Amino acid sequence: MFNRWILTTTTAAVLAFSPLLAHAETPAQGGEIVVTYKDDITTLDPHIGYDWVNWSMIKSLFSRLMDYEPGTANLVPSLAESFEVAPDGLTYTFKLRKGVKFTNGREIVAGDVKYSIERAVNPKTQGPGAGFFGAIKGFDDLTGGKSELLSGIETPDDQTVVFHLSRPDATFLHVMAINFASVVPKEAVEAAAGDFGKKPVGSGSLILKDWTIGQKLVFERNPDYFVKDVPHVDKVTVEVGQEPLVALLRLQKGEVDIAGDGIPPAKFLEIKNSPEGAAMIVDGEQLHTGYITLNTKVKPFDDVKVRRAVNMAINKERITRILNGRATAANQILPPLMPGYDKAFTGYAYDVEKAKALLAEAGHPDGFETVLYSTNTDPQPRIAQAIQQDLAAIGIKAEVRALAQGNVIAAGGTEGEAPMIWSGGMGWIADFPDPSNFYGPILGCSGAVSGGWNWPWYCNEAIDKRAGEADAMSDPAKAAERQAAWGKIFTDVMADAPWVPVINERRVVAKSLRMGGPDNIYIDPTRVINYDAIFVKP
């Protein structure tokens, strides 16, 4: 059997008539908008940029073989016109859309795709995303310095790219949609002499026209973008260095259209309750879970009963109140929007008496002393203190260590160092909407290494094996089966209780009243702000 997915309609039609936009107002063309952020944009190099601010900009500056329908997690071909997956899941063949040009005027050919993926993986690029391409043949040779090329990518002609994988990878199409898979022109990379991040050239909906370091970036509409009538705005000016409170005042005065950092917690209720406030707040779910890690290699958390007792001791509702209700209590690892989330799963209910009893059963009737790490920016230390009080209620005396993010990450990746870590400010937000992304690095055996992100140092080999099997189910026909397998993996992990899943935090973006379109293009699950889809009301 040979799966053949050919897109009968063009992506343009998919974008224009996607169900989520159909009921909303028709996007108007034109208009210039101002977006603000506190932090300067670090880089617009798609193979290096990896923070939630540059992520949306890179999405719209470049194109990739695959993309998502705006506001959803539905994969659609983008730079590819069609693709085929071999029955064994080891070969992917993409046919490129004809006549697409980089903004320097040159037409994109298959060799550009090969060059770009190789650049993302090449250690000299110093990119964080190399690991996503681990299934492509020749990956180890390139990362190990034995080759400059990926033997697993072939370009039989200018319109065709063939990927040969060394193992089936069900997430491969998602990988082709992440920013690290963006297609870049070699000549522009070389001309930028190591500074492509400041002089990006792509084939996306926007073009970077001007960048005044520390002040602003000016993006203009790419008139030749291959999707008709996208983007809707003519010009996006991103002003950086803007304190969130100041940005909000400017938004209220009409000087700013999108305050990218959202609304400072202290102002949230005031704005929300103001006459025009509700229309300014975009409050959207994202693929995020905030959790406490319980280090399975540190006593007494090596005892599953202790870990379960802690799971019952945390008052998650109170923590959502600390965040002014901008989060919901979580009972499992996956966030609700993620495929595989189990609605029926209840997890460990908040029950202080039961937690005490379980702790006594584990041999700690009087509790014990331990350390809880947290990052040191508000509101995280306050949440850590709430957790500290909850633990005290069952007799556990936890010392809170609130440190800079880099130091918490270092402690988490050092064996036997951090008994408990509150993940706030570092919580896992998915790279792409696939459940496997919530397992490998943070709960899999491969992540439980020095310098890794598996902070509970959890390694259940039986579950690791099932995870490997689920990721090998790359046949699209088995998607439902695979999703169910992943869902079961995550609920089974909860029996071992390496985490206390605490909250699913929502993202808040503030927009001016003239901005149109549904909320899910301002907090797009795969893009955050979707610059392709937002528009100014006529």
Add this chain to the structure above:
Amino acid sequence: MATLLAKRLVQSCLILLGVAAITFVLLYALPADPARMLAGRSATAQTVENIRRELGLDQPLLSQFLHYLGNLVQGDLGRSYAQKTEVATLIAARLPATLTLMAAGIFVEVLLGLTFGIVAALNRGGAIDRIVMASAFVGVSAPQFVVALLLLYVFAATLGWFPMSGYGTVAHVVLPAMTLGILGAGWYARMARSAMIDVLNQDFVRTARAKGLSGRRVVLRHALPNAILPIVAMIGIDIGQFMGGVVVVEAVYGWPGIGQLAWQAIQQVDIPIIMGVTLTSAFAIIVGNLVADLIAPMIDPRIRSH
């Protein structure tokens, strides 16, 4: 004069070297690992290792430092870890903004400080003196973050006299310079007051008064030049103080200077930028002190003979 200058220049180079060494060791002694910060969450151990090697972080600390110094001597501050851009480019793009802000801040603090200090000294013990000194105390004590937000709220958001944030025109610089200047003005007012009182009690002032000069002439021509010396010396030292305040003020007003750059670099453990900004600031402080040393003899002939 030439020997003094030469001596000072050698000293300055040694200080810069010391600053570089101490900052370098402190930054690399941090448990935070720049390679891991850069690699992010999804990176495999191998990716982190590759990044560490590409950045040269796998080398012994001493050889890293010597490598850095070698480049520094050639005027190369290296490339940012996170941005990949040359650190010198990033600093050069932002330095004019910081220098403008500092100059404007110093102007405000000296103008306000001297004016109020002299007024207080002339009304020594009176109601005006007490009010001025109490205000100076408030000015010195108020946290800059609070002053910044207060000025912003009143003069920009409510009254609309000045833009809320940004850079480029004289109107943009007023509020940030006021915020920076109010703190220093408090100190200067106190200093100017006591220096002025000292001078006014001296014999030559009494002589000047006795020969019938007007009060204004006595104060401006005779007393002020003598009282100003400690203040000039302080401006040089002040540049160091300013560097601290600049970070806060730049953050609130969206002022695109090196304070913002440093703040963000610290979050990202972007060591080349932190090093670059630290060395630039140290350089500015050294130059400030040097200039103060050179100006002092011009104002006070007594120093020339020493």
